[in-house]
């Protein structure tokens with residue numbers, strides 16, 4: 001049984017049990033979530049959504065947004081969530097590429113998104129952060145029961161876009177089996193069960209918050225404490241009644257800076273998980289010294305769900321991402337030739353298993369490029385396996401910046417900067433950042449006679465790129481360092497400006 005919703009329903013506890021609680025005191029039981037998802041599924045069908053259709057969703061975090069996710073898979077359609085920070089021009093690309101039947105957006109954006117929808121022949125409905133809006137109104141008129149559309153294990157449940165190192169964003173096609181197999185593996189490994197109360201402060205438009213956190217909790221009949229966003233005070237307030245939390249490294253960086261983080265404050269917690277970006281060994285050690293908890297670091301990506309995890313029992317080693325999950329094959333190969341490397345040698349990480357996606361939406365060539373003939377997916381991450389079998393990520397073979405757990409592709413930012421009148425060329429790099437792990441930084445060469453400053457560059461990017469992608473700092477240089485082949489040497493730039501974000505006096 002691989003249908004995501006069949007599994008959720010099959011594992012539902014007592015229907016009165018809370019599935020989601022909000023800090024404002026709202027409690028949504030499993031029974032209510034089930035009925036809500038049925039009503040939303042009915043609403044989707046009313047809006048002519050049929051199996052295989054894409055439902056593109058750019059809404060704030062709410063229990064209703066989770067119900068919409070469940071409703072989409074119940075209707076046999078494909079859930080396509082988008083970061084709420086994306087600008088209209090960014091959204092337009094996804095609409096054009098995915099050709100959704102229905103777009104669900106925040107009421108505040110109904111007008112411009114509505115125009116966009118009509119241009120691309122899509123329907124539009126709205127959903128706000130309180131769970132209101134036109135889609136909720138339509139759902140309220142539907143019955144609380146819905147006959148779920150049958151889906152096979154390889155049928156798609158979701159498409160999540162991930163930007164490309166060159167060119168366009170790619171939609172990673174994730175099947176029901178990709179999602180269920182991974183959530184079940186994680187739930188077993190991390191010992192999730194009905195007594196778990198998970199602090200959920202992640203956004204729900206990415207793998208981490210939507211699949212790792214939400215699917216694991218729903219498939220184990222747990223309760224999620226649903227915060228709209230990360231808030232250290234609120235998280236510490238909730239810890240005495242929670243058992244677990246999943247977060248990106250920035251969560252932990254901020255928590256260890258908080259005076260309220262103590263052994264007593266975390267006494268009721270049994271598990272802290274970190275992923276989506278490298279957790280500094282220093283943060284791991286500080287957190288353990290302050291709380292007695294060793295953060296469990298795991299490694300995944302949009303295309304593959306989770307690949308490896310430190311053990312639940314046994315050493316959780318700082319700076320490593322642990323062992324391949326049960327059912328996941330992982331190997332390290334030579335980046336150029338693809339040949340296996342000697343044990344203990346750094347190389348490209350490749351993975352294969354039920355967790356690995358079905359390819360990029362309507363990009364067969366790109367898909368073929370990223371898979372080996374024997375079915376292994378080339379992750380673009382560089383790693384090494386030690387004598388005990390622990391995997392460490394030691395770098396990236398792809399030009400990518402990860403800022404606070406969000407991926408930013410330098411090429412996309414460079415393309416925008418290069419279009420600004422007065423800019424000759426640019427290089428975008430990630431530099432060590434005390435809060436975000438890496439800070440997006442632009443190194444810009446101005447055209448002869450141009451006199452742009454940092455503010456002018458930032459202003460020009462407004463509305464074109466989501467704020468988290470915009471450079472935190474802009475550095476002006478006379479020329480970019482290049483090698484003999486004329487390729488910009490980003491490593492040289494990263495070395496030169498390595499301490500740009502170091503706190504003053506550090």
Ligand code: MLC
Pocket residue numbers: 201202203206207208209229230248250251275276277299300301302403404405406436467468469
């Ligand atoms: C927000 N801002 C960021 C940012 N998040 N800038 C850079 N990087 C980020 N990640 C900017 C905003 O644009 C704004 O800028 C300012 O910071 C304050 O915004 P905010 O909303 O108050 O930020 P904050 O709540 O502090 O958010 C930081 C954060 C958040 C780290 C808590 O970004 C977050 O929740 N990240 C999680 C991302 C995630 O879920 N990744 C999983 C991907 S899945 P301005 O200029 O407007 O003031 C994946 C696979 C896997 O990777 O393995 O899991």
Ligand code: AMP
Pocket residue numbers: 162207274275276277278279297298299300301302303321379380381393396402405406407
């Ligand atoms: P995304 O495309 O948003 O899914 O990001 C996936 C990328 O995040 C991976 O390819 C890795 O580069 C990175 N990543 C995820 N988890 C970790 C981790 N624990 N340590 C280092 N990098 C990670």
